[in-house]
Amino acid sequence: MNNMPNDDGSYNEYVGSVHVHSTYSDGSRRPEEIAAIGIRKGLDFIILNDHDYMAKQLHLEDEGFYGRLLLLVGLEIGERYHHYLAFGLNEMIIGTGLSPQQVIDRVNAQGGFGFLAHPFEKGMPFHEKSIAYTWNDLSVKGYTGICIWNFTSRWKERIRSPFHGILFALLKKQSLKGPSGKTLAFWDVKCRQRRVVAIGGSDAHGSRFKWGAISIVPISYDFALSSVTIHVLLPEPLSKKFHGAKAQIYEAMREGRLFIAHENLGCAKDFRFRFTGKSGTMAVMGQEIPFEKGAVEILCPLTAKIRLIRNGQIYRETRARKFSCEITEPGVYRVEAYRYLFPFGWRPWIFSNPIYIRSR
Numbered sequence: 001m002n003n004m005p006n007d008d009g010s011y012n013e014y015v016g017s018v019h020v021h022s023t024y025s026d027g028s029r030r031p032e033e034i035a036a037i038g039i040r041k042g043l044d045f046i047i048l049n050d051h052d053y054m055a056k057q058l059h060l061e062d063e064g065f066y067g068r069l070l071l072l073v074g075l076e077i078g079e080r081y082h083h084y085l086a087f088g089l090n091e092m093i094i095g096t097g098l099s100p101q102q103v104i105d106r107v108n109a110q111g112g113f114g115f116l117a118h119p120f121e122k123g124m125p126f127h128e129k130s131i132a133y134t135w136n137d138l139s140v141k142g143y144t145g146i147c148i149w150n151f152t153s154r155w156k157e158r159i160r161s162p163f164h165g166i167l168f169a170l171l172k173k174q175s176l177k178g179p180s181g182k183t184l185a186f187w188d189v190k191c192r193q194r195r196v197v198a199i200g201g202s203d204a205h206g207s208r209f210k211w212g213a214i215s216i217v218p219i220s221y222d223f224a225l226s227s228v229t230i231h232v233l234l235p236e237p238l239s240k241k242f243h244g245a246k247a248q249i250y251e252a253m254r255e256g257r258l259f260i261a262h263e264n265l266g267c268a269k270d271f272r273f274r275f276t277g278k279s280g281t282m283a284v285m286g287q288e289i290p291f292e293k294g295a296v297e298i299l300c301p302l303t304a305k306i307r308l309i310r311n312g313q314i315y316r317e318t319r320a321r322k323f324s325c326e327i328t329e330p331g332v333y334r335v336e337a338y339r340y341l342f343p344f345g346w347r348p349w350i351f352s353n354p355i356y357i358r359s360r
Contacts, residue, residue: 011233011257011284013269016045016249017225019076019085019117019147019201024059025050028206029221031059031073035066041226044238045070045249049085049201052077058092063242070238070245076117077103083133085147085201088112088250100137113144113254115199120182124156126165127211138186144253145197146187148179149260149351151227152203152219162211169218173264174341176227178348188312191332191354195288198353199253200228200260223264231268232258233284256286256353265339265349272299273335273352275327288356291330296355298323304337305346330359 021027022034029037031048038046048062052075063073074087077095084100086093086107093110095103107114119135154177159165168175179200190196204224208217232252239245252258261268275283277294298306300321308316308323310331316323327333337350 011235012237013231013233014044014238014249015229015231015263015269016043016047016070017202017204017227017229018047018074018199019049019150020046020204020225021050021076022048024048024057025054025076026205026207028208028217031062031071032066034204034221034225035069035071037221038071038225039067039069041222043069043225043229045072045245046225047072047074047087049074049076051079052093052095053079056092056094058089060090063246065240065242065245070242070249072246072249077107077114078117078133081133082135082137083117084114084143085117085199086112086114087253100135101140101142104140104142108142113250115197116140116143116146117201118147118150118153118203119186120180121150121153122157125160126162127159127209128156145199145256146183146190147201148183148187148198149200149228150203151176151201151224151262152205154178154180155219162214165209165218169216172219172223172227174344174347176262176265176348178336179351185312188309188332191334191356192311195256195286195354195356197253197256197258197286198260198351199230199258200351202227202229226263229261229263229268230258231261231271257284259285259335259350259352261350262348265341265347266302268301268350270299270301271337271350271352272297273355275333275355275357283355283357285353285355288358290360291357293326293328295324295326296333298325298335300337300350302339304339304349307336307338309334309336327357330357332356 082100123130123132334354335352338346
């Protein structure tokens with residue numbers, strides 16, 4: 001997915017899949033195989049987040065460019081509860097025996113950063129008996145953000161029987177639900193207190209499902225890697241040198257200069273969301289500025305139902321590819337975009353990070 005300059009300060013756009021599992025934990029493909037699939041799917045980067053209690057080691061030796069694709073190695077810390085997606089680590093962290101806050105603190109101590117993973121997931125009613133890996137201690141501090149949209153978690157919540165398994169395996173693109181209302185409400189509240197970055201993840205495993213004589217791979221890497229993606233915006237083209245490229249991707253993730261998309265529903269490249277104040281001040285996703293009157297501009301690559309959200313509530317809604325709206329009051333503004341898919345109706349497609357227009 002090639003980068004293009006645009007009006008938002010000539011940012012360069014790169015698309016990646018994060019929260020991907022390999023054979024180091026409970027995935028079915030090796031890192032180099034996953035990279036090859038990512039190249040075939042047109043991704044620019046992939047970040048592995050294998051489970052700490054299964055991987056035992058932080059396999060930084062697998063990081064690097066695989067052809068044109070950048071492969072990075074993070075970690076998913078946590079076993080039964082409080083799964084934490086960690087990035088930018090230099091050493092392994094085993095979460096066993098640590099409190100959720102201690103995990104966050106140890107990641108930060110290494111100069112890393114992280115996100116609460118699938119904090120309110122419900123689990124699969126069929127086969128897994130609705131076992132959910134939730135985040136229960138919501139008093140924690142110091143995390144960079146929240147993974148608001150996990151493809152695998154949202155998909156499996158609808159599997160209540162073998163019939164539902166077959167149905168939603170066949171219609172996994174069309175039937176995917178967006179981030180849960182509970183997750184979005186929690187995120188919106190936190191964003192009013194401070195900047196809280198949202199990401200989305202594929203949670204790709206490529207696992208084989210066995211039930212009696214049935215043995216299938218319902219969610220392949222080919223599908224999962226282009227399900228829920230993140231699009232990062234970089235001021236400069238991605239460096240061809242590994243360490244520079246890694247720093248660029250992680251800086252954009254820390255800052256929230258990104259949006260989340262269900263890529264299988266339609267290529268989301270070139271979506272933009274920006275604010276321009278009366279004085280000429282400009283802000284893009286993830287940025288925080290003092291309040292002044294101005295306007296936001298939203299650009300979609302395809303016609304969509306566009307919702308401008310302010311402080312967790314719908315502020316304006318329209319059906320278009322391009323939408324401008326006057327801003328006359330401070331708030332935390334973000335965008336949701338939905339694509340119409342006959343006969344399934346409006347399906348969740350793009351979720352932006354906010355622009356924080358704070359009271360002076």
